[in-house]
Every structure is written in structure tokens, then in C-alpha cells.
Amino acid sequence: MSSAAPTGTGAGVSNNGGAATLLRVQDATMQFGGLTALTTFCLEVKAGDLQGLIGPNGAGKTTAFNVMTGVYRPTSGDIIVDGERVNGHLPHQVNRAGLARTFQNIRLFKDLSALDNIKVACLADDRPASSMFSRTRVNALRKQGNFVGARTLDAWGNYLDWWRALLTTSGFRADEERITERATRLLEVMGLQHRKDELARNLPYGEQRRLEISRALATSPKVLLLDEPAAGMNTREKSELMILIRKIRDDFKLGVLLIEHDMKLVMGICERITVLDHGETIASGTPAEVKNDKKVIEAYLGVESKELQA
């Protein structure tokens, strides 16, 4: 099933020629009863891409994210993450396939410390690579299309983990140390190491946003989806964040897709932009192309003398 990924239709093809396609959305449509929130949405994100998804309020940007991450099952179309078809999968399965996200309204684990927030997300690779039940082996099985085998291996690994935790074996202690070390490193990447033991709810707003991004990074994603990462920040914080997002993309070698309202900001950092309006993709291309697109200008500024046309 995974190898049967159809080729792109042309819309949303990245300019990052050589890199492998990590996320491909193929004609995804999402209907809620009579309302079509997303119509034949196409997108392609490659390693090293930094793409933007923009559109006026209610254009379907967050719906697109929810469809991609398994919150909604698309009415039709395909979501392919690194060669694996994930539409119809549950959010945690999509995450395991390599898609991590942040939320428009921050959703941290508020009563856990900043470090623990990240340690939760380290679940995705909490077994050493040498283990018989390592995530690499589980993922390899799944890639081959052997879903039952992958699930069985993972389940046995889980039961073993329970017993190792209950008996606090030296392997368990080593795992915990490894996770803590990794989580601390991720905090450092985001410049949050001084907040390690602080409860997430007590962090200032900007740091909560950054913590959420580092939590997403802890799941070792291939593509990072950021839902309005700069919302509520001032101009300086925004430009700092954008530099950080670029750095993450380069350091972790992943694809980034972000939703943002601030046009200036998106135009400044994204190499490719897709514009949605009323669930339809009205434009897609480089910032310069999008900026001068007639439909985009109409969507944002309204149609000139609509009455006359009607």
C-alpha cells in the first residue's frame, strides 16, 4: 500500500528538487455534512523545505492541518508521509509516521514541568536502537506493509517496558537517563534550559510557544507543522522566532509547513506559499508569484466594485 504513492499533479510541487518528498497531500477533500471545508487540496513538502500556508479567516488552514495529522479523516484524497499512506490513521499513528504539529491555541501539558512536557514526546523513540523492539525495527516493518507484525512487535516491546519500569532494571534506568538527556538538549535548542523545572503553565507566552515547538521536535518528525507559531507575539519576537524556525529546519533537516497571518513575515521567510480561500487553493508558488496573484489580492482585500460585476 505504501509503495503505491501516486505522483503529484503539479500543484504544490516544491522547488527543492533533489530532496525526497516527505509529505504529499493528494486532492484531499474534507466535507462536514453539506459544508466543504477543504476542496482538492494538494501539497508537497520535501526535506529542507520551509513552506507557508496562508489565507483569510475560515479559509480552511487549520482544517488542512487536522486532515493531515489524522484528527479528521479526509472525505477523499490521500495523505502520504514519507511513502506511507496515513489517511484514516489515528493522530498518534500519523505522528509515528513522521508528522508532528503544534496548535493554534497552545496545548501544553500545563501541570507538568517543561522538561516533562518534552519527555512525554520522547516516547516515540524511547527504546535504544540496539533493542529488538526498537522503533527503527517497528517502523521498518510498517514500511514493508507488515502492519500486524509492526503492531505485535511494538506491543511486546510495550509489555517488556512495563515490567522493566516496575522492576526498575538497569536498562530502564539507562533509558530514562537517555530520555532526560535528549529532552534537556531539546530545551537548549529552544533556549529554555533555565525553565527546565518550571511548570509549563508558569512560562511566559512566547516561551510556551517555543516549548510547544521543541515538544513537537522530540517526536523526531520528518515534517513539522506549525499552526500560527507567532500568534500574539510582537514584531521583534516574531522575527526571532522565524530565525529559530529556519535554524531548526537546517539543524534537524526536516520540512516545515507553517500557518501564519502576518503576510510580511510569511513572505520574508517562506520559500513557497500556498493560499487557501473558502477551502480552495487559489494560488501556490514563490512569495513573489503569490504576492501579485489577482485572486490572492481579491481574497485579502475584496473584489473591486463587486456590484458592477454582478
Next chain:
Amino acid sequence: MNGVLKGLLPFAVAIPLLWLAQFLTKDTPFLVILSLTVGVNITLAVSLNIVNGMTGQFSIGHAGFMAVGAYIAGVVSKMTSVYGISFLPEGVSDQVLYVVSLLAGASSAALFGFLVGLPSLRLKGDYLAIVTLGFGEIIRVFVQNTELFGKALGLSGVPQRTSLFSCFFVVVVVVVVARRIAASSHGRALLAIREDEVAAEAMGVNTTAYKVRAFVVASFFAGLAGGVFAHYQSIVAPSSFTYVKSMEIVVMVVAGGLGSTTGAIIAAVVLTLLPEALRSLFLNITGDGSIAQRVEQIRMPIYGLLLVIIMLVRPQGLFGTQEIWQVWPFRKRAKPASTTPGAP
């Protein structure tokens, strides 16, 4: 291997201490009975805390799982006590059968936990509360009408095999298990589900699987508590497992602080001894036993009042989500709950 030995350390410490306690209390039967009740309630509260406190799911039918454990363990024990194991001395054989029946009861409760939990925990929201409430009542009505379980009169003649040692050994096991779950990646996943289920799912936590596992573990220990209870009461009656009993356990967990194992222990001890304390208090005030005899009846209004006071004064419960060593001695700024490995 060294790690496993270290992991068994709490038991190595607990066993001689429990033997000593048993030896010291052998001439005070009233104290022993009271301690057994306390022990069973601690087991129930700590296990329910895994579901209600750590995972944030609301189960209000814990007495139902206790009933399953009590009746199954009771029946197994009654049936096998006639035979005994021929090649073992009588005392040893009794103890072996006792352990076997406890495990049978606990495993049945865990099985029921799985059957009840799987469909209701797939959903988000308060479905679990409704289902567990119904389950508790169904079990009670079922045993009330089944010949094998002695109908409304209850199952009598269960051999009295619970000792202070075995009861508190179970307590040590449940506390160690609860603490170690909390300090592992599984515990973190459970806490994440409590904090924000949608976010936990998006971070790769298989929420249904973790919730069901937590629920099965909690049911197992409720069944174990039921078995221990059956083996010192010797009569297992349906009236012991009513909705009131379930609420009693919920009150303990809430009063101790949702998510705090030590809080659940302290609340269980206090709330179990409270009726006894009230009884002697009223006896002293009035002289005759007229009010003292009614303590059982006025217990629930007092619990209700207590809950209201807790909600007003300290809505997070005694220790909130923290353990006693995190809030005591009272530091200026309490350190947040950290899940360092190796905490007991």
C-alpha cells in the same frame, strides 16, 4: 540484574517490618481488624488514583471490581480449602491456596476491567463514569441473584486467612507499582492524557491503549483488595459493594489530591479511622451510645461536608498532584512534580 535487585529493595525492607508488626499486634485483635480495613482501603484508593488521578479518567465503580475480586477469591478459596495440597504441610498449603485465590480474584477483576474499559475508554469524555457506575450496580445485582455467590445473604464460610502481613504486603506492592508507573515513560504518558488528551495523541501517545492499561492495573488491585477483604470478613455480602463504597474511595482519592499516591494513602487512613474516632467522641460527649451507634448513618453527610470544605479551601486536594516529599517540609516554592527514575 543488579537493577532488578535494587528494584526489589522496597520489598526486602518491608517484609521484616511487616513480620515485626504482625508479631507486635498479635494480642490486640481490634487493632488488627482496624488495620486490615485501613490496608484494604489504602489499596483501593491508591489503585483508583492511577485511573482518576494520574490518567484523569473518572471511574466511579471501583467497588464493583472489588466485588469481583472478593467473590471469585472467596469461591475459589472455599472450594479448594476442602482439599488442600497433599504434599505440603497444612499451614503452607493454606497460604498457597490463599495466594492462588487472591490472584484468581484479581485476574478476574482485571479481565472485567479490560472488558469495561476497552469500549468506554476509546471515547473522550465522561463515558467511563457512566459505564463504571452501571458496572458496579450490575455486579452487585448479579451476585445478589446467583446461588453460587450466596444471593443476598452473601458468601459465608470463606476461610479467614488474611493476616496483617499479607494485607500490608499487598499495600506495599500497590504503592510501589503506582509510584514506579508514575516515574516511567508510561506514567508520563498517563499524565499527558490527563493534561490534554488531544495534544497527547498528537505527540504519538496511543491514548486508548494507555488508558485501558491503567484501568486494567487499577482493576487488578481492586480485585486483590477484594480478595484480602473476603479473607478476613469471612462473609462476603453484596451490601459491602454498593455505590456508597465506590464513592467512599472516590472521596479518598479526591481528598488526598488527584494524582498523589501519598495523598491517597493519608486520606484513606484518615477517612477509615474517622468513623471510629467519631464513635468514641460521641460516646464521650453523650455518655450513652445513642448517637455513637448512628455513626455509620451520619458518615456520608460528613463525607459530603468534607468534600465541600475541601473544594472551597483546597480544591486540588491535600497534596494536589504532588507527593508528600515534594510539599513537606513546606518549601517557599514547591518544586514541580518531576519524574526522576528510581523514586520508590
